[in-house]
Amino acid sequence: MISPTLKRLAVLALPMAALAVTTNVHAEEWTPSRSIEFVAPANPGGGWDTLVRTVSRVLQEEQLAERNFAAINVPGGGGAVAWAQIARDSGNPHKLFATSPPMILVPLAGASRYDHTDFTPVARLITDYSIILVSANAEYETINDLFDALKENPRLSVGGGSAPGSMDHISVAGLASAAGLDASSVNYIPFSGGGDAMTNLMGGHVEAVITGAGEAAGQLGEGSQLRALGVSAPERLTGSLADVPTYQEQGVDYTFDIWRGVMGTPDMPEEAVTYYENLFAEMLETDGWQQARDQLGWIDAYQSSEEFGDFLDQQKELFSDVLSELGLLRQ
Incomplete structure (x- = not known):
């Protein structure tokens, strides 16, 4: 809860x-x-x-x-x-x-x-809103798939472009809490910015990345090497993010602006x-x-x-x- x-x-x-x-x-x-x-x-x-x-x-x-x-x-x-x-x-x-x-x-x-x-x-x-991204060839299809894996193996990491205790960390900690995990148990890895976090995701150094939906919008779509698992908005966004389900649609009652x-x-x-x-x-x-x-x-x-x-x-x-x-x- x-x-x-x-x-x-x-x-x-x-x-x-x-x-x-x-x-x-x-x-x-x-x-x-x-x-x-x-x-x-x-x-x-x-x-x-x-x-x-x-x-x-x-x-x-x-x-x-x-x-x-x-x-x-x-x-x-x-x-x-x-x-x-x-x-x-x-x-x-x-x-x-x-x-x-x-x-x-x-x-x-x-x-x-x-x-x-x-x-x-x-x-x-x-x-703007937060969005969770994984590699396009990752086994995770939903937010719940990812958090089930994090529960099973707390060493799996989620990267973000802000410092510990800052925006990306707070956003994913709140999401984890809503998904039934201890918020402080999330293995959050800080990078120097959203671009650096994305690079480390593609390099396989983190399991997922949490970032701003706006900065991810141009990197998603047909042929993308990334897959979006969910967005923190109260309802679906428009444009290139229209197909990304909200956390709430996936049974996780959480939003983050x-x-x-x-x-x-x-x-x-x-x-x-x-x-x-x-x-x-x-x-x-x-x-x-x-x-x-x-x-x-x-x-x-x-x-x-x-x-x-x-x-x-x-x-x-x-x-x-x-x-x-x-x-x-x-x-």
């Missing part, structure tokens, strides 16, 4: 906030004077990287931004290396970074001296925050964004800077309970 705390992961909010934004031009309105460094705190191929490159491409194609958004990868420490660099650039309005649950989880686990309160929330953009958004440097000027809020809200209404979003199986979940900040505080409370249950909370 899934514990009450892990079950609470299913209630991560999905508000479809109205995208009405004040766009009146004022004389003091800020605009960027050079290219914006848009940091993905991981190697290429993961969820942060996918968000950064998709947003940068859509902004350019839709001609929404005055300056180019330059995608930059800064891997290491489940995000901690990038956060340490960004923290030293206080007040810089030309630097942004992609964020998601590890921004809360990694500091709680004691792996980063910086947490979300050290940076400037800009906007939440979307919600991966929110993704954008944050800025410490003490980013208020007028710069307003500029980016408006820019991202406008982007979400474009055809280019909606096409990319649907291909990746994302769901719009916009929040303004203030709303996103409040949401992050709530996430810290929730995940503190989860990590405590797994014995991973820094004391």
